[in-house]
Amino acid sequence: QKEVEQNSGPLSVPEGAIASLNCTYSDRGSQSFFWYRQYSGKSPELIMFIYSNGDKEDGRFTAQLNKASQYVSLLIRDSQPSDSATYLCAVNRGGADGLTFGKGTHLIIQP
Amino acid sequence: DVKVTQSSRYLVKRTGEKVFLECVQDMDHENMFWYRQDPGLGLRLIYFSYDVKMKEKGDIPEGYSVSREKKERFSLILESASTNQTSMYLCASSLSFAGDYGYTFGSGTRLTVV
Numbered sequence: 001q002k003e004v005e006q007n008s009g010p011l012s013v014p015e016g017a018i019a020s021l022n023c024t025y026s027d028r029g030s031q032s033f034f035w036y037r038q039y040s041g042k043s044p045e046l047i048m049f050i051y052s053n054g055d056k057e058d059g060r061f062t063a064q065l066n067k068a069s070q071y072v073s074l075l076i077r078d079s080q081p082s083d084s085a086t087y088l089c090a091v092n093r094g095g096a097d098g099l100t101f102g103k104g105t106h107l108i109i110q111p
Numbered sequence: 112d113v114k115v116t117q118s119s120r121y122l123v124k125r126t127g128e129k130v131f132l133e134c135v136q137d138m139d140h141e142n143m144f145w146y147r148q149d150p151g152l153g154l155r156l157i158y159f160s161y162d163v164k165m166k167e168k169g170d171i172p173e174g175y176s177v178s179r180e181k182k183e184r185f186s187l188i189l190e191s192a193s194t195n196q197t198s199m200y201l202c203a204s205s206l207s208f209a210g211d212y213g214y215t216f217g218s219g220t221r222l223t224v225v
Contacts, residue, residue: 034213043201043216044154088154090213098144098169098205099214103153 003027006089006102014110019076021105023089026070033065033072036088038104044088048074079109114138115204115217123223130189132220134202142205143185144214145169145177147198154201160185192224 003026013019021035032051036044050056050063050072062075072091076083086104118133136143144159146169156169158177166177174196178186185204189196199221203214 036213043219046213046215049213098156098159101154103151 004089004091004100004102006087006105008103009106010108011105012108012110013079015079015081017079019079019083019107019109021074021076021087021089021107023072023074023102024070025072025089025091025100027091027093027100028067028070029093030070030091032092033063034090034092034099035061035063035074036090036101038086038088040085076107081109081111083107084109115202115215117200117202117217117220119220120218121221121223123225124189124192126193126224128189128192128224130192130222130224132187132189132200132202132222134185134187134217135183136185136204136215137183138204138206139182140204140206141182142207143179144203144205145175145185145187146201146203147171147196148201148219149198157187189222192222194224196222197224198222 005024035048037047038044048063050065056063060077064073086106088104089102090099092099115136124130142161145157146154148154155171157175160166160179176188199219201219202217205214
């Protein structure tokens, strides 16, 4: 059974601080990992992907992957109220199964 | 950028009606997907297609069918709509079947069955 687990939140972070979002997955064969942002009433939007162990940075966003621990995280530096959204973690084994999504973490950035 | 267009943003249908949800993508992607999203349940895969006229069942195909007659268009069909099919429906497309580059989602169709 493929599973992707996220804390549903809400996770409340003051403006300007670092928001840390976490995701664990059960399938050791997973090869690619994605973070989507979803504003209320809108569709998911891809913001980061990572394939290799370590960190990947893109602007204020950093994705971190630890395959040994089956753990992927998203850090948002200098959090802004516009970052308030639900963040979905998704993983893929690289085969015919497509992406498996977590249920998302609701992030609230407090001004 | 890939654009995935869903024909309706909001739909209200009656129980028992046959409902068609249309999705069109403009980047020649082979792979297309239909999900539904419900509070507390997350995204659940209904059907996907990796080629014209090809379709595969996802996790929750019961009560649904799909059609892919052209590469750019993937339709979701509710044969006889029921109230438990009230949901947000999301179409997605992908360059790689394995999703190596992620999926691009359409704007969604919020379907209410009364």
